[in-house]
Amino acid sequence: MNNISKQISRVVGHCKLEVDVSEGSVKDVRFNINEDSRFFEAFMLGRRYDDVPEIVTRICGTCNANHRITSIVALENAMGVKASEQTELLRKLVINGSLIQSHMLHLYLLVLPDYIGADDLFGSGKTEYVRRLLNLKRCGNRMVEVLCGRPIQLIDAVVGGFNVTPSIRKIEELLRILKETREDAVESFHLFSDLKLPEIESPEKNHISLKNGSEYALTGRTISLNGEEEFEAGKYKAKIAETVVPYSTSKRCRINGRSFYVGARARIRINRDFLADESKSLVSSFESALDNPMGNIPAKAAEVLHCYDDSIQILEGLASKGVKEERPKFEIKSGEGVGVTESTRGTLIHHYVLDDKGFVKYANIITPTTFNCQHIEDTLRSNVKKFLGSSDMVFQLERIIRAYDPCISCASHFLDLTVRRR
Amino acid sequence: MTKVTIDGKELEAAENSTILEAAEKLGISIPTLCHLKGVSPGSVCRICVVEVEKVARLVPSCSYPVSEGMVVKTESRRIREARRAVLELILANHAQKCQSCNMKGGQCEFMKLSKEYWVEGLPVCNECKLSPQACYLNRGVLCLGPITQLGCDGICITHGYSCQGCRGPIKHVEEGIKIIERYGFKVGDVLWAARKYSGGSRYFDELSRSLEK
Numbered sequence: 339m340n341n342i343s344k345q346i347s348r349v350v351g352h353c354k355l356e357v358d359v360s361e362g363s364v365k366d367v368r369f370n371i372n373e374d375s376r377f378f379e380a381f382m383l384g385r386r387y388d389d390v391p392e393i394v395t396r397i398c399g400t401c402n403a404n405h406r407i408t409s410i411v412a413l414e415n416a417m418g419v420k421a422s423e424q425t426e427l428l429r430k431l432v433i434n435g436s437l438i439q440s441h442m443l444h445l446y447l448l449v450l451p452d453y454i455g456a457d458d459l460f461g462s463g464k465t466e467y468v469r470r471l472l473n474l475k476r477c478g479n480r481m482v483e484v485l486c487g488r489p490i491q492l493i494d495a496v497v498g499g500f501n502v503t504p505s506i507r508k509i510e511e512l513l514r515i516l517k518e519t520r521e522d523a524v525e526s527f528h529l530f531s532d533l534k535l536p537e538i539e540s541p542e543k544n545h546i547s548l549k550n551g552s553e554y555a556l557t558g559r560t561i562s563l564n565g566e567e568e569f570e571a572g573k574y575k576a577k578i579a580e581t582v583v584p585y586s587t588s589k590r591c592r593i594n595g596r597s598f599y600v601g602a603r604a605r606i607r608i609n610r611d612f613l614a615d616e617s618k619s620l621v622s623s624f625e626s627a628l629d630n631p632m633g634n635i636p637a638k639a640a641e642v643l644h645c646y647d648d649s650i651q652i653l654e655g656l657a658s659k660g661v662k663e664e665r666p667k668f669e670i671k672s673g674e675g676v677g678v679t680e681s682t683r684g685t686l687i688h689h690y691v692l693d694d695k696g697f698v699k700y701a702n703i704i705t706p707t708t709f710n711c712q713h714i715e716d717t718l719r720s721n722v723k724k725f726l727g728s729s730d731m732v733f734q735l736e737r738i739i740r741a742y743d744p745c746i747s748c749a750s751h752f753l754d755l756t757v758r759r760r
Numbered sequence: 761m762t763k764v765t766i767d768g769k770e771l772e773a774a775e776n777s778t779i780l781e782a783a784e785k786l787g788i789s790i791p792t793l794c795h796l797k798g799v800s801p802g803s804v805c806r807i808c809v810v811e812v813e814k815v816a817r818l819v820p821s822c823s824y825p826v827s828e829g830m831v832v833k834t835e836s837r838r839i840r841e842a843r844r845a846v847l848e849l850i851l852a853n854h855a856q857k858c859q860s861c862n863m864k865g866g867q868c869e870f871m872k873l874s875k876e877y878w879v880e881g882l883p884v885c886n887e888c889k890l891s892p893q894a895c896y897l898n899r900g901v902l903c904l905g906p907i908t909q910l911g912c913d914g915i916c917i918t919h920g921y922s923c924q925g926c927r928g929p930i931k932h933v934e935e936g937i938k939i940i941e942r943y944g945f946k947v948g949d950v951l952w953a954a955r956k957y958s959g960g961s962r963y964f965d966e967l968s969r970s971l972e973k
């Protein structure tokens with residue numbers, strides 16, 4: 339037996355890839371999430387509804403805005419609260435900002451070093467890329483900060499709306515920043531769509547994303563499978579089977595017994611007609627890559643540009659119509675609710691049951707990485723043979739994992755690859 | 761005229777002037793608390809200590825006179841530690857009722873220095889921008905400001921939300937809890953709210969168990 343174990347960086351959280359090799363052929367491939375269980379669903383039980391958005395924000399430092407908004411939507415559905423039109427718009431802006439924040443972080447810091455032969459971006463000497471990343475990140479951060487009080491661990495978004503409505507001056511400030519940095523988003527798109535991505539085939543083609551038939555859906559109630567079949571988000575349990583595997587602390591999800599993927603690539607495949615004009619016209623330049631897990635990279639870059647254009651449009655609307663001072667108003671009721679949004683890594687589901695005083699009786703959260711896990715493993719399994727024996731096998735497999743942008747947790751970062759040879 | 765060097769900068773200082781005055785001329789600021797301009801120095805707080813070459817102990821700059829050829833340092837790890845110790849001693853003697861103090865929200869010099877020198881155990885209340893009258897506790901809304909470590913600028917309060925204690929409990933939680941109780945809240949409620957973020961702190965856990973008995 340001959341164990342090779344290697345620590346590699348640039349994924350979010352702890353995960354491990356194990357490849358068992360025997361007599362020169364691959365016996366097994368396992369993608370392990372060996373992050374400790376985090377018990378979020380358990381310790382929300384018995385807390386009041388208004389603690390929930392706050393607690394779930396702490397699940398992840400990268401996409402915490404999505405967790406917060408998703409939980410709020412779920413709680414509103416449980417209590418039958420209807421958010422105002424303005425609130426919906428502001429929430430969309432928050433999600434757009436959050437996508438800009440974390441897409442850029444992933445692409446520039448986690449992915450790009452693989453393609454420019456560097457260990458990390460800051461050490462690569464490519465100051466131009468660093469400058470661009472910081473511009474975009476600053477813009478995303480500012481969007482979330484203006485709308486929610488802080489760039490991470492937001493405060494203002496609550497059940498029923500927003501505690502503080504942004505002033506027109508703030509709206510105009512955002513517009514200015516977005517317009518100033520939009521060119522950086524365009525350049526980023528070209529950078530990432532021109533990368534020479536490896537040809538990786540994935541055996542499973544199923545994918546899901548929100549869809550609502552009128553816009554590039556980042557929030558909504560209907561989930562589409564491959565753009566062909568639709569089901570109500572509230573009925574996700576009937577459609578998606580969750581199972582447990584002994585070697586991983588993350589569950590595995592399947593639809594009709596097959597793994598599927600979520601994320602930018604799935605969204606663009608399902609909702610490309612609703613992309614903002616410029617992003618839509620750019621999709622054709624990486625269309626063939628959409629069949630390939632690596633296609634997630636240009637897809638994310640195209641989404642960032644879409645988020646820019648979409649946000650500019652929403653903000654211009656708000657600037658001309660004005661923002662109303664609104665305070666959340668609703669009654670606490672018992673009920674059950676599911677909330678779904680599209681977060682940077684894909685479809686995110688929150689599900690709660692409340693009692694009549696608003697205390698949580700049941701909580702379930704399914705993160706995009708849980709959806710993607712099985713798909714990552716399947717893709718690796720079918721590709722590992724290709725790289726077996728080559729000197730850069732570790733690098734090649736890692737690259738595939740990184741393209742999915744798995745967010746195993748928020749805390750630390752290493753990917754441990756073990757190849758066992760017998 | 762007396763020639764002195766402070767932090768590497770040279771100056772001809774007036775005879776009999778103090779190090780503090782000389783430093784001021786050079787635009788170097790040294791923190792003071794007990795010192796009042798024009799009043800003969802008491803040198804009791806010792807926050808203004810500096811290092812003087814060839815003098816073993818730290819000296820209070822507000823009263824120590826300059827002398828020919830003196831070389832002074834106003835920032836060093838040793839000075840920082842000494843100043844922090846001074847602040848901690850004062851704090852131990854100071855009833856922290858920031859929530860009802862008119863100097864809160866950034867006007868209190870002592871708190872400013874405590875933050876600058878990383879003194880532990882200051883509550884969010886002293887950063888909070890609300891006036892004592894507008895304080896949430898005063899309006900019957902539970903706020904964990906008095907038992908929570910500051911550093912966030914009381915951002916939640918500025919955003920219309922009472923402090924939920926996310927930065928963790930301060931050293932003297934019991935004192936803080938007593939403050940909240942005085943506004944008519946029950947210990948149980950305070951603990952319930954605080955457990956959201958601080959349940960994992962062993963100290964807090966023990967305290968809440970003993971108080972709940």
Ligand code: SF4
Binds near residue numbers: 888889
């Ligand atoms: S509102 Fe809260 S943080 Fe502000 S003074 Fe009152 S108790 Fe302290």
Ligand code: SF4
Binds near residue numbers: 916922
């Ligand atoms: S909850 Fe946290 S951020 Fe908010 S005021 Fe309290 S300590 Fe500051």
Ligand code: FES
Binds near residue numbers: 802803804823
């Ligand atoms: S200011 Fe108090 S001793 Fe100098």
